[in-house]
Amino acid sequence: MNNLKGCKPKLNKPFCQDLRTLSSEELKQVRCRLPGSNPFEGMKIKNGAFLDKLDGRTLCKKCGKSRKYFCYSCYIPLPEIENDIPIVKLPCFIDIIKHPRETDGKSTAIHASIIAAESVSIYTFPDIPHYNKEENVFLVFPDKNAIPLEDFSYNKYFGKCESKSEEISKNGLPPVRIIFIDSTWNQTKRIHCDERLKDLQCLQLTTRETLFWRYQKGKPKTYLSTIEAIYYFVKDFHLKFISDNYEGEYDNLLFFFKYMYEKIHTLYDPVSLLAYKE
Numbered sequence: 001m002n003n004l005k006g007c008k009p010k011l012n013k014p015f016c017q018d019l020r021t022l023s024s025e026e027l028k029q030v031r032c033r034l035p036g037s038n039p040f041e042g043m044k045i046k047n048g049a050f051l052d053k054l055d056g057r058t059l060c061k062k063c064g065k066s067r068k069y070f071c072y073s074c075y076i077p078l079p080e081i082e083n084d085i086p087i088v089k090l091p092c093f094i095d096i097i098k099h100p101r102e103t104d105g106k107s108t109a110i111h112a113s114i115i116a117a118e119s120v121s122i123y124t125f126p127d128i129p130h131y132n133k134e135e136n137v138f139l140v141f142p143d144k145n146a147i148p149l150e151d152f153s154y155n156k157y158f159g160k161c162e163s164k165s166e167e168i169s170k171n172g173l174p175p176v177r178i179i180f181i182d183s184t185w186n187q188t189k190r191i192h193c194d195e196r197l198k199d200l201q202c203l204q205l206t207t208r209e210t211l212f213w214r215y216q217k218g219k220p221k222t223y224l225s226t227i228e229a230i231y232y233f234v235k236d237f238h239l240k241f242i243s244d245n246y247e248g249e250y251d252n253l254l255f256f257f258k259y260m261y262e263k264i265h266t267l268y269d270p271v272s273l274l275a276y277k278e
Contacts, residue, residue, distance in 0.1 A: 039211055040258050044248030046086045048259035054080060069256070072104040075113040075122065086252035090119035090234050091242055092176040096226065097191055098124050099183030108227035109182040111256040125191050131179070131200060139179045139200040140233060141192055146202035149236050173241060178203070178233065182226045205232055211261055227257050
């Protein structure tokens with residue numbers, strides 16, 4: 001689908017177009033096909049309309065490679081928009097372990113590293129840290145011994161250790177590091193069973209349905225993208241350990257996700273996207 005003029009999106013084919021290759025004019029030429037309900041309604045996510053003004057690609061100021069919106073190798077936004085990207089401070093540290101076969105340009109984990117750079121680190125397996133479960137490190141993974149976050153006990157599992165972040169220590173909690181695996185679900189076993197991770201206590205998220213457009217054959221809608229999993233975790237973490245009130249503090253984690261979601265639903269009829277089929 002190289003020329004969008006006068007063309008209608010074809011039905012019954014999965015989405016495969018890289019939106020970053022399209023100009024703002026091409027995006028405008030396709031009729032908006034958003035579903036009747038807005039899944040982001042009521043959330044405090046910055047308007048991403050300014051991203052539409054970026055035509056073509058720009059060189060990353062760090063590595064010099066051609067990119068659109070952000071550099072998925074250096075985890076930084078492009079110079080033209082770096083002052084407009086929202087910044088989020090998280091209530092815990094996040095480590096993302098990326099499978100080596102996971103395509104950087106398709107990974108939503110990059111969103112977290114750009115928007116919450118002070119709290120998020122990304123590692124490519126097998127080059128990962130040696131974790132110590134005694135230092136409040138937990139793995140988000142639904143294994144048989146995983147504890148649902150709502151059942152997680154502060155007094156039982158959070159030890160005392162020197163704070164590494166003034167902002168995080170203001171929450172009244174010792175510093176906590178949460179690990180997420182960024183890969184397709186068929187690739188997770190190798191990482192999960194690694195010697196450096198297998199003894200960590202696993203946490204399980206409350207079940208939600210994904211809005212991700214990247215189809216995974218045979219997997220249920222409850223298999224979230226990495227940025228969705230991180231967002232829901234920190235939101236639930238906030239409600240359980242920090243405050244009974246949530247006022248959208250972490251909604252901007254979904255800034256790029258929301259922008260891409262809406263562009264995809266603009267370009268393609270949702271009923272044609274395999275990811276949204278029953």
